[in-house]
Amino acid sequence: MKKILFIAAVAMIFATANVLAQDPVKTDSMPVPTERPAVEQYPQKQTEEFKAIEVEELPGAVIEVLKKDYPEGSIKELFVAEREAGKLYKVVILKNRTDASSEETILFNEKGEKVL
Numbered sequence: 001m002k003k004i005l006f007i008a009a010v011a012m013i014f015a016t017a018n019v020l021a022q023d024p025v026k027t028d029s030m031p032v033p034t035e036r037p038a039v040e041q042y043p044q045k046q047t048e049e050f051k052a053i054e055v056e057e058l059p060g061a062v063i064e065v066l067k068k069d070y071p072e073g074s075i076k077e078l079f080v081a082e083r084e085a086g087k088l089y090k091v092v093i094l095k096n097r098t099d100a101s102s103e104e105t106i107l108f109n110e111k112g113e114k115v116l
Contacts (some may be wrong), residue, residue, distance in 0.1 A: 049082070050079035050080065050081045051079060051080055051081070052077070052078065052079055053078045053079065053080045054078070055075060055078060057080070058078060058089060058091075059089070059110055059112065061111055061112030062089055062110075064112060065108065065114075066093065070093055072095065072096055072097060073093045073094055073095050073096070073097070074094050074097045075092070075093055076092045076093060076094055076103065077090075077091075077092040078090070078091055078092075079091075085109070086109060086110045087109070087110050088107060088108070088109060089107070089108045091105070091106050091107075091108065092104075093105075093106065
């Protein structure tokens, strides 16, 4: 019985020493949450492959999607780029005609499908 108590006491000493041996975490060395994602802070270089176009050059499928998804919106700018898979349309739209801060850029393929 004495041996069991002695072994238990030694195990407790080692367990306590192990817990106390850890360094406390310094809060000043911990990372601070970012206010803006890195993508916003360091935008990727825009390639010059997009060319400005007029509304008449936009496919009907893209126009239909814009009318359905943004009934109160207005097109601000239009661009097109030639890709291996087909044309890529970049549409800068104001979601609300009266609010200039409601600008959104959307990419579409020729079929009117949004491209991420």
